[in-house]
Amino acid sequence: MHMFDAPGEPRFPPYAYRDLEVVSVRKHRGLIRVVLGGKALADLTVPLPAAWVKVFLPGPSGDVGRAYTVRRFDPVRQLLEIDVVRRRQGGALSNWIYERLAVGDHLHVAGPRGGVEPTAQADWHLLLGDETALPAIASMVEAGLPGRSIALVEVPFPDDAYDENPLIQFLFRGRAANDEPSYLETALDSLPTLPGRGRVWIAGEAAVVKRLKRAAVDRWGPSGVTVHAAGYWKMGQTDYKDDALVTG
Ligand SMILES: Cc1cc2nc3c(=O)[nH]c(=O)nc-3n(C[C@H](O)[C@H](O)[C@H](O)COP(=O)(O)OP(=O)(O)OC[C@H]3O[C@@H](n4cnc5c(N)ncnc54)[C@H](O)[C@@H]3O)c2cc1C
Numbered sequence: 001m002h003m004f005d006a007p008g009e010p011r012f013p014p015y016a017y018r019d020l021e022v023v024s025v026r027k028h029r030g031l032i033r034v035v036l037g038g039k040a041l042a043d044l045t046v047p048l049p050a051a052w053v054k055v056f057l058p059g060p061s062g063d064v065g066r067a068y069t070v071r072r073f074d075p076v077r078q079l080l081e082i083d084v085v086r087r088r089q090g091g092a093l094s095n096w097i098y099e100r101l102a103v104g105d106h107l108h109v110a111g112p113r114g115g116v117e118p119t120a121q122a123d124w125h126l127l128l129g130d131e132t133a134l135p136a137i138a139s140m141v142e143a144g145l146p147g148r149s150i151a152l153v154e155v156p157f158p159d160d161a162y163d164e165n166p167l168i169q170f171l172f173r174g175r176a177a178n179d180e181p182s183y184l185e186t187a188l189d190s191l192p193t194l195p196g197r198g199r200v201w202i203a204g205e206a207a208v209v210k211r212l213k214r215a216a217v218d219r220w221g222p223s224g225v226t227v228h229a230a231g232y233w234k235m236g237q238t239d240y241k242d243d244a245l246v247t248g
Pocket of ligand 1: 052066067068069070082083084085086087091092093094095114131132133135136231232233234235236237238239240245
């Protein structure tokens with residue numbers, strides 16, 4: 001269960017593998033927005049923002065699966081949208097999606113899992129992440145978290161700031177690798193005092209996330225702020241899995 005999920009009955013049924021058809025693939029600089037559809041979505045529910053699915057690519061030695069956030073889900077039209085970041089060094093799934101995936105192809109998807117439960121017991125939310133966390137942050141901001149929300153996302157260039165929600169502030173790291181000291185760390189340090197009960201949510205490269213988490217706990221831990229942090233990927237490591245997430 002995700003740290004922000006409410007205790008009680010698990011919200012998510014056991015993994016069901018769904019065979020989905022690619023309805024559209026839109027490339028924009030380092031990003032690929034993929035819309036998946038099909039009857040297999042008829043019984044899908046995505047109850048929480050920032051929920052994620054596992055997307056599978058069939059391979060010679062078994063399926064290669066990676067986690068992607070549900071950016072949008074339209075239960076009426078049965079469409080599921082994911083935003084895939086393409087990296088410079090390449091990655092098995094993101095590269096394949098970038099270079100090969102075409103309308104009419106089929107992908108297997110399992111989930112969803114995770115997500116952030118909005119709770120009235122917060123006066124403010126601070127959401128921090130890199131481009132892999134942007135779909136989650138954008139979906140949380142759109143869902144409307146209670147209290148004041150500050151959302152800071154570090155991406156390479158202004159063109160990569162594709163989600164134009166005015167509540168999201170973008171920081172640009174240029175060509176620096178995204179595990180190098182991050183502008184998010186400086187931004188966190190220079191945030192004003194946030195009064196009341198707060199929740200901090202952090203995701204991105206594992207080492208950066210660890211440093212941000214430490215800084216957030218140092219700063220707000222004593223005042224009872226909840227800090228949730230998850231590495232969404234790790235520099236130099238294929239198919240990284242953070243213990244903070246149940247990947248199923
Ligand atoms: C809960 C969750 C939600 C996620 N949501 C999204 C999402 O919505 N969109 C998205 O794009 N990603 C998302 N991710 C991250 C994504 O799953 C990883 O980036 C994954 O490693 C990509 O798989 P790959 O096959 O392309 O690369 P892998 O084969 O896993 O890795 C190959 C190499 O690429 C490097 N690498 C992996 N990711 C990056 C990166 N972002 N930048 C630079 N180098 C990288 C690795 O360090 C490794 O050296 C999410 C992860 C989690 C856990």
